Amino acid sequence: MDTYDYSFKIIVLGDKMVGKSSLIGRLTGNTFNEKTAGTIGFGFHLRDIEIGTKKIKLQLWDTAGEERFMSLTRTYFRDAHGVLFVFDINQPNTFQSVCNTWIREFEEKGSTDASMILIGNKCDLETRTDPSEIELLRDRHLLDYIETSAKDYINVEEALVALVAQCLQKA
Numbered sequence: 001m002d003t004y005d006y007s008f009k010i011i012v013l014g015d016k017m018v019g020k021s022s023l024i025g026r027l028t029g030n031t032f033n034e035k036t037a038g039t040i041g042f043g044f045h046l047r048d049i050e051i052g053t054k055k056i057k058l059q060l061w062d063t064a065g066e067e068r069f070m071s072l073t074r075t076y077f078r079d080a081h082g083v084l085f086v087f088d089i090n091q092p093n094t095f096q097s098v099c100n101t102w103i104r105e106f107e108e109k110g111s112t113d114a115s116m117i118l119i120g121n122k123c124d125l126e127t128r129t130d131p132s133e134i135e136l137l138r139d140r141h142l143l144d145y146i147e148t149s150a151k152d153y154i155n156v157e158e159a160l161v162a163l164v165a166q167c168l169q170k171a
């Protein structure tokens with residue numbers, strides 16, 4: 001695709017080791033890498049997508065989930081059209097981090113009309129997160145919720161399409 005109807009910046013927020021890089025790897029055509037040892041630093045990957053008749057260029061940003069690092073990077077949040085909030089369904093503390101850190105951090109530093117999706121990753125593993133708590137968070141922030149597995153490539157593309165469709169509605 002040479003020309004685009006839209007260009008969106010998408011960021012991925014969540015604790016380290018929840019699978020952010022693995023999800024982005026899937027979305028940008030890399031294979032799943034079992035040995036990834038958590039992300040160091042940040043950068044973005046490009047991805048083209050077509051939804052209906054619209055051609056969209058995506059910048060998919062990836063970063064480490066460390067607060068001391070994130071506090072340095074207001075620019076990471078700024079101008080984001082869409083956010084994927086990711087937790088590991090097998091690690092309830094990573095869900096608590098989305099509630100207590102990542103959403104708050106984004107609300108403070110990001111755009112108020114950004115589109116947001118909540119992702120429970122690692123759905124190939126046992127769920128240990130309380131569904132009623134997920135429901136509460138969804139209601140409070142009007143979030144769509146999708147369970148994915150970067151490992152087994154379940155719902156990964158669907159989550160991105162859902163987010164970009166929301167971005168398009170607001171564009």
Ligand code: GDP
Pocket residue numbers: 014015016017018019020021022023033034035036037038039065121122123124125148149150151152
């Ligand atoms: P990040 O720090 O959030 O970017 O997380 P990574 O993408 O580096 O993944 C952290 C670890 O979780 C790695 O060992 C991955 O292989 C593993 N992982 C990522 N996604 C999945 C998944 O969907 N299922 C399972 N079982 N493991 C995953």
